[in-house]
Amino acid sequence: VAIQCLETVFKINLEDTHLAPPQHLIEMFTNSIHKNDMLPLSGSSPENAVKADQLKDEGNNHMKEENYGAAVDCYTRAIQLDPNNAVYYCNRAAAHSKLSNYREAIKDCENAIAIDPKYSKAYGRMGLALTSVNKYEEAVTSYQKALDLDPENDSYKSNLKIAEQKLRDTSSPTGTGLSFDMASLINNPAFISMAASLMQNPQVQQLMSGMMSNAIGGPAAGVGGLSDLSSLIHAGQQFAQQIQQQNPELIEQLRNHIRSRYLSGSTEEHS
Secondary structure: OHHHHHHHHHOOOOOOHHHOOOOOHHHHHHHHHHHHOOOOOOOOOHHHHHHHHHHHHHHHHHHHOOOHHHHHHHHHHHHHHOOOOHHHHHHHHHHHHHOOOHHHHHHHHHHHHHHOOOOHHHHHHHHHHHHHOOOHHHHHHHHHHHHHHOOOOHHHHHHHHHHHHHHHHHHOOOOOOOOOOHHHHHOOHHHHHHHHHHOOOHHHHHHHHHHHHHHOOOOOOOOOOOOOHHHHHHHHHHHHHHHHHHOHHHHHHHHHHHHHHHHOOOOOOOO
């Protein structure tokens, strides 16, 4: 009856799907709670604010000494005393990222931004965490916002370029999402052993023979051989798939190595 009354009053019906919101009401509510579940309704006392700032300084010292777990603990206690300070959330996000707790880092950055929407460092650190969990499009947005607020920050500029390149790689039809450092790859003992093993495979030997014949214009060229770029790309994909099937741990190690090389280059500053 209620639905019929609403349809009559507003002259709508269930077939008007273009009026539907992008999210269900329960999703809107859940997302709102997720972003604000740690935000307080009242401020802290002056005494607590002083203690919290001391804990923040202690946490910063732990970060310098690479005691990231201890730093998280200090920032957490600071937040408990003064939960309206965006700096504490942002600093804890940096510590979480050092511990590879990227999703916790993202939540802390969201809380920091909810408190201070113009906090550029929170957007920058969220960009790092988003990149680490392969959310490149969101990372690009975060870095762009950070640069809007701090246009001269070279770290944001370089990390934005990295995130944009990763986004292009994953969007490309032939992209794998992995930007391998070839020097590191060919010097990796596990990869050398893997390649030696693969070269004993008759299918791989046939594939390599076809590539070499095509390169010198031999009989394989143009007759089922690798006569164009798409065939070469296809051959490379086959080779990568065999590596993935026989030694998936190696691929993951290389991915983590490359990711750490790019992301560790960003200098973390603490307020």
